[in-house]
Amino acid sequence: MTAIRVAIVGLGKIARDQHIPAIAGTPGIELTAIASRNASLDGIAHFKTLDELLDAAPDIDAVALCAPPQVRQAQAAAALRAGKHVLLEKPPGATVSELAPLIATARETGRTLFATWHSRFAPAVEPAKAFLADRQITSVTIEWKEDVKVWHPGQAWIWEPGGLGVFDPGINALSILTRILPRPFFLTKAELSFPENRAAPIAADLAFSDATALPIRAEFDWRQTGPQTWDIRVETDAGRLVLSAGGSRLAHDGQTLVNEKQAEYRGIYRRFVELIGNGVSDVDLSPLIHVADAFMLGRRREVEPFIEDKK
Secondary structure, X not given: OOOEEEEEEOOOHHHHHHHHHHHHOOOOEXXXXXXXXXXXXXXXXXXXOHHHHHHHOOOOOEEEEOOOHHHHHHHHHHHHHOOOEEEEOOOOOOOOOOHHHHHHHHHHXXXXXXXXXXXHHOOOXXXXXXXXXXXXXXXXXXXXXXXXXXXXXXXXXXXXXXXXXXXXXXXXXXXXXXXXXXXXXXXEEEEEEEEOXXXXXXXXXXXXXXXXXXXXXXXXXXXXXXXXXXXXXXXXXXXXXXXXXXXXXXXXXXXXXXXXXXXXXXXXXXXXXXXXXXXXXXXXXXXXXXXXXXXXXXEEEXXXXXOOOOO
16 A cells, blocks of 8 residues: 655644654655745755645645644645645644534545544543443542643743644643543533733633533643643542553553553554545544633633743
8 A cells, every 4th residue: 555645734843753753653654745934954855835735746635734723724725725634733723613624524525534643643531431431430639730841942932812822732732531431521610711911821720520420620731840641530339540641651550550651643654544545534622622611611710921942
């Protein structure tokens, strides 16, 4: 089978750190072009914009959209209409409603649209889902706290409307939770902390429940220094299950069940190759819907201005 020829649109930190090595390590797909205004890659065809790439490189089979979410809808629509398969970095868009037309366009053109949630491909996620499938769950607590200055230095777009603020990492926790819990859940309360000088939150305190009144609490915070925290604790009738390190480790009552290195993006690209081969799409919007609910229901409070360290 001929390898899928993919182009990356937006050659930023996530593309360099994750997408490029994942593509290189995944059979059935190869990186053949880059579209980026300010960056290029030695040995790979380079174009300034997606439109330029679509005009000049008709042999490209697919695009991986790694530009900020505020521009992904227009890019995805253009690529689909040009007959390309489309992979969307998370979050898949700046709003929930903009995805429906893309799903329709993918169906009409017979192309694959894949809204990726990379944390779902962490090694402990599927074992956690299997463990919880037949357990009685009594509570869930999420702590997702990291240092924005370390993980998103100089990324102004992430503080603008549509950039999601602290929900950019927090949505990873929600993508895991929507995968491992056996029943849908919904938001009941939210408090969002906005720096006085930013248009997106730096922290969020959330409460969810489900049809059985299960208490779910989530704390997202971008002000963590020192060790970073990406943990989900689930209390059950069979003891405590803890996913830590963003889903790479799993423990049951202190006994380690999974402790593996992350290879999330290789899982994403294996899935993309599989979807294209089967002629289907995969667009789950449930994590993004929870974020939209938080912005709609959440009580806003102002906190001290965010000041990024000068380099």
